[in-house]
Amino acid sequence: MNRGFWRSGDPLVWTAAGALALCLIMLFGLVGLVAFRGLAYFWPAELVQLELADGSLVVGQVTGRERIPAPGGTGAAARGRIQLKVGNRDVYGLDFRWIEEDLITGWSAPPELAVVERLEQGDAYGVPVRLLQDGEVAAQGDEILERLPAMLAEAAALRRELRRLERDVVGDINRRIEAARLALVRLERQAGGGAASLQGVDPHQEAAARGQEAAARHREAIARAQAQYEQVLQEIAALRRQLSGRTLVLALAGGSELSVDVASIVRIYRPNAMSPGEKLGFYAAKLWEFLSSEPRESNTEGGIFPALFGTVLLVLIMTVAVVPIGVLAAVYLKEYARDGWFTRALWIAIRNLAGVPSIVFGIFGLGFFIYGVGGSIDRAFFPERLPAPTFGTGGILWASLTLALLTLPVVIVATEEGLAAVPRAAREASYALGATRFETVWKVVVPGAMPGILTGVILGIARATGEVAPLMMTGVVKLASELPVDGLFPFIHLERKFMHLGFFIYDLGFQSPNVEAARPMLFATAFTLLAVVLVLNGAGIGLRNRIRARIEKAGPG
């Protein structure tokens, strides 16, 4: 390498280029990795049957391969081992097995192997051999797969009905009982408050009589609800009986058999026998299930609908809270503010809101919104429920407001840019026509700045969607039994806890007892979150760059 080469500085230019290339490769590689692993989750993976050196058979899906570290530093030829998801958790105890490649003597993919997705205990892998109805053989061999779909559909319908009974009907009964109980507590409090004047004159006695009447009514309501509850319990038992009784027997690798209750089967398929078209259909069905259903098996299987729903509702409420304030503040900055201490303070506030760590917002939300504001609301409006908090504990409203604070600067800055993009001519024309400043601002400038506001909203939503730390203190949970929106008055339950995609990832990846089994679900969820955030971010940034280009072309407004 000659001196000219070094003196030209080219190596440094190339290094800089390399740094940029590395940044891009890493960033795109990351997205690519998550996308690949996330999207692969839905593809029906091949079931392989391995023959081992000791003559035994193993069936499973290959999920990984790694080099075995060679101890002693002998530099021995790298031996590998593969990770096999063997399923059948109830039989083997573990979902995964590491198998040394040296020990594998045969490798095949028999088409008759089936994957049985179950409600509990994860997948079962095996060959369906018998279908039993109340202990009698009802079908054998290929006939099974012909008869099963109808049965599964029937079971699914029954399960839906069961679920409706168990959750909606029983939940409704519980709510009625709780409402009556709270009403009783309230009556008792009133009576306690007036206890001093118990021996008072007629009006008091009348009031007491009315109170007693009301109390009797509430007690009756409780009794009625309890009777209804008994009835529902019987219905549930009947449904359960109807569900049971059918069993699918699988032949497992190695000769043993596994009986699976048909009622607990989600779906059964033979990946090795599927045509590419079937696989695509399966992929779509699985993807839909992921997006639309609820998680099972402590979040390691099923779908992420509640988390998706919680995330969307969270940012929607946040948007409602942040947009008016953000737009007003931006309008003030651009249209009204004169240079002064307040304007400077406003800019400092905006910059620092943007820089304050999100966890600080979280701790503020917890201390101020939940314990401060929420606690006050509870004391004022829900005293009969205390000490159980209603608004004095984490909930979607508080989380949304916390995120609104967090995204306020994003909205202000983008809106301000949008306002700046409205040409001066438009304003001047408006003034020339005799419009007041208010009319100019709200009928000319703000509509003209709509793209900027939209940019702010999109970027704000993108920022908020990815935030997890503040939510961990303000009401996110790993599993919420109820969505914050349902058919019961007042339909939107702002005090409820909620699930969230980001927290779902954190909890599943770091608090789950079976991380290995959760990994595909984790990648799929991470990809969902990443896709949402990056698409939103891309849209926002694209829009913003267009506005900037317009400003540059037209000059500042």
Add this chain to the structure above:
Amino acid sequence: MRAPWLGDSLPGVSTGPDPARALAKRRARRLLLDRLGRGLAGLGAVITVGAVALIAGFLMKEIVPLLQPARVERAGVISLPPGALVQDGSLAASGTVHAAGIDEFKERLFLLREDGVIQLLDARTGQLLEQVALAQRPEPVREGSGAAAPSVTAARYEPQRGTVALGFSDGRVGAARVAFPVAFEGQRRVVSFSIEEKENVQLLPEGQAPAAVDWVETRDRVVAVGAGADGGLYLLVRQAGRSLFGPAEWTERRYDLTGQLAGRPAALALSPDGNALVVGDDVGLLYQWDLAPSAGPRLVAAVVAAGPEAGRLVDLVAAERPADPRSAAQLVNPPGRLGDPAPRDPDDRARSLPGSRLAHPAHTDHSAHPAHAAHPADPALPAGPAVTALRFLIGGRSVVVGDAAGGVATWFAVPAEGRGQVLQPVHRHRSHNAPVTQIAASQRNRTFATADAAGVLMMHHSTSEQTFFALEAAGAPAELVIAPKSDGLLALSGEAVELWRVHLPHPEISLKTLFGRVHYEGYPEPQWMWQSTGGSNAFEPKFSLTPLIYGTLKGTVYALIFALPLGVLGAVYTSQFMTPRLQNVVKPAIEIMAGIPSVVLGFLGGLWLAPRVAQGFPALVLMAVFVPGSFIIAAWTWHRLTGGKRQLPAGAEVLLLAPVIGLSAWAALALGPWLEAAVMRGDFRFWVFDVFGLPYDQRNSLIVGIAMGFAVIPVVFSISEDALSSVPRDQIAGALALGATRWQTVRGVVIPAAMPGILSSVMMGVGRAVGETMIVLMATGNTPVMDFSIFNGFRALSANIAVEMPEAPVGGTLYRVLFVAALLLFAFTFLLNTLGEWIRATMQRRVQRL
């Protein structure tokens, strides 16, 4: 002015109201709206500024209680019930009250008098509610003959254990269990009092009145100790045999420890588990016995109790049998050898201190108690101040020692060479001006109160070494008690019981405990520690934020090491060597990447990258060499191929280098196992531990550095790029025209001009890394250790808040300390942002001037 020919009768006008009025009305409305609009916009601005002020203000508001001084106010003075309350004429008139206690609501108060009568008073009014005489008080030694029944000569109330140890004038020692059961009558709370007497035993020789006693009862042992007024020290240990089945067999052993003392016992205390006895004597020595061995008490050490040499070990040789009633303690070094320049045994601390100022207590026969071997009879050898009060703190590991010179110190066992755990004075507290007479311990935390002979009371905290207040009581207190909820103080002096309300919500917090090194119980030396919660009240919370700040900075540094070169160099390249078209692709792409949710980065770091790095760390090392090396090689290759004459079209290097990076990374991955086998002896984790002594955690700083680097790169890149592209083009053109190469231009013109912007980007990057929560939470093990090893994890301030906040009780000390952490983060990022912004603004002005 209206044209007169228009008249009023113009059709279509006359039908409506006066148009001028309508117009005026409309104008008024428009003006109002105009003003309203202005007000509304202003409101938005005010809310924004208010939000920041509210956050800062709220954080501070939650911290203020930590810094508030203690509040103490006199709650009342109750005169002692007059002697007329004595029921039995044969009893001595009520004299000294030996013990007193108060319930958790500060409603009831009991007094134990010399004559064995226990009186229950209303703590608010002083009204006598009930009185009982100790039923099992020993009978008079001689029946009839008018001899008085033995009186109570010593009592020790331990509210923590709920027992009162009693010493009777005939040498007996006993105990009673006292409690304040709470019942509810409807809404009303009723506090009552119960006393359950235990047996008593003849511990001291008959007729010798104990001057100090203590009594501990646990599930499998009973320990009683008594010190006679004449200097004897007696111990009883009753131990339940360890049998799996059937009732336990109890064995009782008695010991006379008098001979092991150099002076007369002046204060004593048993640890709550009955396994340690601490005695202080009147020549200023503190003795520590281990009572656990079944062979009998073992004197662990005798140490100087007070003065500048407090804690120095003193060797005593007990003659004959160790725990013999008639054994004699002797000092190893007789007074004559004190100044010996060549001690015989250099290993012995006590003897190897030539010129030691401490006069060892000498020993002669003692007339009152012939068994005593040692007393400071020689006036030329002044002993240290006598130990006058001892009390174990909650948890039973720390003991507070008060001495005759007014000194107060917290002692606990610290490893001593060759002796195991020896009591040492660890925390020294504000001294009294008179001998300390009483010490009371809180049942909630490590707060304690001390009283002296002049009637001054103080309240201290052992861990934080704070003294909260000093106040004067009516007289020298005969008994001092801290109310069970640690919210009150009771002193019994002269003829009155004085009560104070104490508000001391966060005694364990001081600037020193938050940021300094603190010597915690059970540790050999002061250190920075974060360990906020333990199993019980007895746990000593460790609230040092220093390890967390350290963790935050460690994570930041590693992230910056990774992200800064990449971000800044990438920005330089993008802004200077790329066509605008490529710039328009690269810049938004990296900006979009800034939105990658940190939870995804943390998840990938912790679950994808960490196990891979743990497998292939050697490959990563190779990559760090190969990849930059490949850039140079590629540049050189190009240079040779073209003879240094041709340059690539702007931006093409990036495209060319992508496969080069891929190739070098692949080479590194392929050669990693070879490196591991050849250089690192097959397993780099062992190798790292062997060679550098560093243990390898799977989730370590390296992982965090990389994962957080992904978050920091876009920040650094975007701001640097902005600064670099705003360097005026004519300057660059000028430099190039003068014959500078493109890199010389960048180094000599562009980077210096953009330096403030780059600096500002670094600050913003630091701000992002400092505040990052999810990545550090997920990609490290979150152990609050303080070392800079790249193979170790750490715990950052932000992650700590996320981990501990959900479990912190509202308004508690932990809750508020976490707010301190949050305020630190807030202040730090505020500073960084403001500074970064200021630098950037300065730069903009400078560029505009150019």
